[in-house]
Amino acid sequence: MPTERAIAIANRVEEFVRTQIIPYETDPRRDHHGAPLDEMVYEMREKARAAGVLTPHILPDGTHLTQRETATVLIKSGLSPLGPLACNTMAPDEGNMYLIGHVANDELKERFLKPLVEGRARSAFFMTEPAALQGAGSDPSMMITTCRRDGNHWVINGKKCFITGAEGAQVGIIMAKSEEPDSAGGACMFLVDLPDPAIRIDHVPNTIDTSMPGSHADVTIENLRVPASQLLGNAGDGFKYAQVRLSPARLSHCMRWLGGCIRAQEIATDYANRRRAFGKELIEHEGVGFMLAENWIDIQQATLMIDWCASVLDTGSLGTVESSMAKVAVSEALMRIADKCVQVMGGTGVTDRTIVEQIFREVRAFRIYDGPTEVHKWSLAKKIKRKWKQDNGLV
Incomplete structure (x- = not known):
């Protein structure tokens, strides 16, 4: 059962999203990809600040709600695709705040975490690399972006792609494979101020999802010099830190988009109860009622x-x-939900007259980012085989 604390916060978040943020869904302040402009994002965040629901999963003393409490809150923030942006619970910022909070020292937290928690900055996580270069994607061990020591600095070179929010971000976390012998070929993570002339945005492709400011950029990093003091954690431990971030971040995506699908179900249900065909409400037809x-x-x-x-x-x-x-089960379930909501609403479901069409597109993308369904199933199958070998005394 959710705690009283989580329920109270979630109720405030839900009221805020439904009354103050849903009207922004028709706001025209969007870039050519359809993503909200920062002007609108920060305007919504000021309203969240005034309502006491900005960054609601992090308490005033800097401690976090438990993951179960966070779920209660983030599901409500996801009732609108703009809700997580307004409440500062959106990816990649939410996951980046979690990582910095768990790994960074006090000095780095003050410099890089504080503006994120306060909702005054956006961030980007630079890990994924172009498939054309055989770089890191679902397999981070294929990382080709490199870092090497040079005096009191690290020098980073490489290419990244699908870097959510890079355009317009003020804080970056860059992951690179170390060329230093004492790192044993491991990865490093660095906190950097953005923008930086050594980090060039080459292209921002149009994508099926449009909820994230800055979209998903292709980036070149050329001779970026980062002070050694901005190394996040220990050299060579980057892959371990990636798991610290990615496991809860996958779950947070599930929370937010569950909220979106709950909203889509509300809209489709309302439509099916109001629309009549063949002498009765749509919901009375088994083909429609069963989908709901x-x-x-x-x-x-x-x-x-x-x-x-x-x-x-x-x-x-x-x-x-x-x-x-959870990533597999929930993302696939949400895809079924969103698809059925579109189907129930017929022609209206594929238009922008409601948010259902966007939720369908966003959830379709969710089945890929933070690890495609097939990669997670493959990883689970490997663990099943390993356990079978252990159970049968073969290892």
Whole structure:
């Protein structure tokens, strides 16, 4: 059961999103990709600040809600695609705040974490690399961006792609493979101020999703000099830190987009109860009513899966297996929900007259980012094989 603290925060977030943020869904302040402009983002955040719901998952003393409490809150923030932006619970900032808070020293927290928590800056996480270069994607061990020591600095060179929010971000976390022998070929992470002339945005492609400011940029990093003091954690431990970030971040995506699909179900349900065809309301036709019933089941199952994975993370476990399971189960369930909502609403469902069409597009992208469904299933299958070998005394 959610705690009283989480319920109280979630209720405030829900009221704020429904009354003050949903009207922004028709605001024309968008870039040519359809993503909200920073002007609108920071305007919404000021309203969230005034309402006491800015960065609601991080308490005034700097401590975090538990993952189970966070789920209660983030689901409500996701009732609009703009809700997480307004409340400062959106990717990549939410995951970056989590990582910096768990790994950075006090000096770096003051410089890089504080403006993110206060909602006065956006951030970007530079990990994914171009497939054409055989760079890191779902397999981070393929990383080709490099870093090497040069006196009191590190020098970084490489290319990154699909870097969410890079355009317009003020804080960056860059992941690069170390060329230093004492790092044993491991990765390093660095905190950097953005923009920086050594980090060039080459292209920002149009993508199916349009909820994230700055979209998903292709980037070249050329002789970027980063002071050694801005190394995040220890040299060579970057892959470990990536898991610190990615496991809860996958789950946070599930939370936010579950909220979106709950909203889509509300809209489709309202439509099916008001629209008549063949002498009765649409919901009275089994073909329509059954789709909404199946959605209701999927919503409840997704909620339980999120709660189960969150409870594992709350034990202090990295929860990589559990977060993979949740990512697969929830993203696939949300795709079914969003698809059925579009289908129930017919022609209206594929227009921008409601937010259902956008939620469908966003959830389709979610099945890919933070690890495609197939990669997570492959990883789980490897673990099944390993356990079978152990159970049968073969290792």
